[in-house]
Amino acid sequence: MxxxxxxxxxxxxxxxxxxxxxxxxxxxxxxxxxxxxxxxxxxxxxxxxxxxxxxxxxxxxxxxxxxxxxxxxxxxxxxxxxxxxxxxxxxxxxxxxxxxxxxxxxxxxxxxxxxxxxxxxxxxxxxxxxxxxxxxxxxxxxxxxxxxxxxxxxxxxxxxxxxxxxxxxxxxxxxxxxxxxxxxxxxxxxxxxxxxxxxxxxxxxxxxxxxxxxxxxxxxxxxxxxxxxxxxxxxxxxxxxxxxxxxxxxxxxxxxxxxxxxxxxxxxxxxKSGPYIGIGPGAHAYNGLQRQWNISHNALYVKAIQNGQCPYTEEALTIANHVNEYIMTSIRTCWGCDFDWIYKQYAIDLMATQKDYLEKMILWKLAYLSGHTLYLTNSGKLLADKIASDLFIEG
The missing domain is CATH 3.80.30.20 (tm_1862 like domain)
Structure with missing residues (x-):
């Protein structure tokens, strides 16, 4: 069900x-x-x-x-x-x-x-x-x-x-x-x-x-x-x-x-890696290319804004950042981690490079595949962060 x-x-x-x-x-x-x-x-x-x-x-x-x-x-x-x-x-x-x-x-x-x-x-x-x-x-x-x-x-x-x-x-x-x-x-x-x-x-x-x-x-x-x-x-x-x-x-x-x-x-x-903006001290933003986060200090935040400045730090995301963040979030959800989508977007074939690991996850009943989409079982969800990190790519 x-x-x-x-x-x-x-x-x-x-x-x-x-x-x-x-x-x-x-x-x-x-x-x-x-x-x-x-x-x-x-x-x-x-x-x-x-x-x-x-x-x-x-x-x-x-x-x-x-x-x-x-x-x-x-x-x-x-x-x-x-x-x-x-x-x-x-x-x-x-x-x-x-x-x-x-x-x-x-x-x-x-x-x-x-x-x-x-x-x-x-x-x-x-x-x-x-x-x-x-x-x-x-x-x-x-x-x-x-x-x-x-x-x-x-x-x-x-x-x-x-x-x-x-x-x-x-x-x-x-x-x-x-x-x-x-x-x-x-x-x-x-x-x-x-x-x-x-x-x-x-x-x-x-x-x-x-x-x-x-x-x-x-x-x-x-x-x-x-x-x-x-x-x-x-x-x-x-x-x-x-x-x-x-x-x-x-x-x-x-x-x-x-x-x-x-x-x-x-x-x-x-x-689902959609864009968003964060307003206020400590808030984060993402536009598909970069991540930004505001200073986590109320007084310094107010002072900067009063001077017409947005006090944020910015990070340009690499391909590895994009792929790993998608794995980390998608694997936690009901629609799973779509390896086809990763391949089409970034030419990275996790189905091939992680074949042995995926077979172990399925054997241990921690995950299952439907097509090329990976879903976690309830037992796998208890280990979601570890499984995601094991699937991360380097770079």
């Missing part, structure tokens, strides 16, 4: 992402630091209004970057975009609309934390054109939320979903985290069950990775916490796939599940 979903979903995704681009707006502020987070953010909100105004100016300065390509998705990420006032969000959104051609029925997503949401705020967001919410619930277990230093409770999370429905949102994503240190299979099953009872159109279930420059990373280095056993992590992932599939969700990327036609257009554009 999963195999059929892959082939039914692929044309739909390809048709709706072709010749379109995305805009990502990075809001680098949080109420408090989650202990697992390694993204660029600040809990000091003193520069918030200045950063918003600088982002508006950057939008104008960068309006030619995508060469007039229609914008199919606008994504407010972070950080915590829901910390912004309705007026600040509207100013940014209006500037995007004034500066770029927006495709009809564009997806406009805002990441939000439950503790920032009220019915009034949600109604305001829906009224200004935000049509998709990604709510960072992470867990419905109050003890786990406290352990991760989240600012909301399970009750707030459930209320935020109810208010979003009342406000007219019919495209909701719930973020969840599994493999939290100390999390049992029963704990994860309870979180997943509660999420499904709320019937979101999309679920993002992320495996917690302990990263060095985080509170969890420091605790891990000190021996205060340990990552959970790999076999339990695998069991939690496999349970997620099984239960979500039973409930009619398409497993279209390793961490992402959606009801039919409710995939994230913005993230799908990333995974």
């Amino acid at each position: 999963t195999h059929l979903y892959q082939h039914n979903l692929m044309p739909l995704i390809q048709a709706q992402t072709k010749n379109h681009a995305g805009i990502y707006l990075h809001i680098p502020f949080c109420k408090q630091a989650c202990y697992y987070c390694a993204f660029h953010f600040s809990t000091n909100l003193k520069l918030k209004s200045l950063v918003v105004e600088a982002m508006r100016k950057e939008i104008v300065l960068r309006q030619d970057y995508l060469k007039g390509m229609p914008i199919a998705s606008i994504y407010f990420g972070g950080g915590t975009p829901s910390l912004l006032t309705l007026e600040e969000i509207e100013r940014l959104l209006n500037q995007v609309v004034q500066s770029f051609p927006i495709a009809s029925e564009a997806e406009i997503t805002l990441e939000a934390n439950p503790d920032d949401l009220t019915l009034e705020k949600l109604q305001g967001l829906r009224h200004m054109g935000v049509n998709r919410l990604s709510i960072g619930i992470q867990s419905f277990n109050d003890q786990a939320l406290h352990y991760m230093n989240r600012a909301h409770t399970s009750a707030m999370a459930q209320n935020s979903i109810a208010w979003a429905r009342t406000a007219g949102f019919d495209n909701l994503n719930i973020d969840l985290i599994y493999a939290i240190p100390g999390m049992t299979m029963l704990d994860w099953h309870a979180d997943l069950t509660q999420a499904l009872l709320l019937a979101p159109e999309h679920i993002s279930a992320y495996c917690l990775t302990i990263k060095p420059k985080t509170v969890f990373g420091h605790w891990h280095a000190q021996g205060r916490i340990s990552e959970i056993d790999e076999s339990l992590t695998a069991e939690q992932f496999e349970r997620t796939v099984a239960i979500c599939s039973q409930q009619g969700y398409l497993h279209y990327e390793i961490s992402n599940f959606c009801k039919p036609e409710k995939y994230s257009r913005h993230n799908t554009n990333y995974w």
Whole structure:
């Protein structure tokens, strides 16, 4: 059944992402630091209004970057975009609309934390054109939320979903985290069950990775916490796939599940190597030839923009960069890694050069081929990064 979903979903995704681009707006502020987070953010909100105004100016300065390509998705990420006032969000959104051609029925997503949401705020967001919410619930277990230093409770999370429905949102994503240190299979099953009872159109279930420059990373280095056993992590992932599939969700990327036609257009554009521009401190951009990333320092970002400069670093991509990034992203998705496409684009025949490795992956039931497209099995998805790196080309 999963195999059929892959082939039914692929044309739909390809048709709706072709010749379109995305805009990502990075809001680098949080109420408090989650202990697992390694993204660029600040809990000091003193520069918030200045950063918003600088982002508006950057939008104008960068309006030619995508060469007039229609914008199919606008994504407010972070950080915590829901910390912004309705007026600040509207100013940014209006500037995007004034500066770029927006495709009809564009997806406009805002990441939000439950503790920032009220019915009034949600109604305001829906009224200004935000049509998709990604709510960072992470867990419905109050003890786990406290352990991760989240600012909301399970009750707030459930209320935020109810208010979003009342406000007219019919495209909701719930973020969840599994493999939290100390999390049992029963704990994860309870979180997943509660999420499904709320019937979101999309679920993002992320495996917690302990990263060095985080509170969890420091605790891990000190021996205060340990990552959970790999076999339990695998069991939690496999349970997620099984239960979500039973409930009619398409497993279209390793961490992402959606009801039919409710995939994230913005993230799908990333995974299919589509062009996008990133606005704000720490944001990234890609136009098919180069990658750029803004300075991850709020004050220096504001100062540069006020002086009419865009403070980014640029990298021209080699053929190896293009091929390896395609392998890394495509292998995680339901439409797989198309070796024919790589050969037609770059004259690199991975089917020949990686023949022995591919045969091993298939023998070990980590992957399978359909034509010249490689798909990972659920077991293979647990090793996706390793398999991708093994397929990388040099150069």
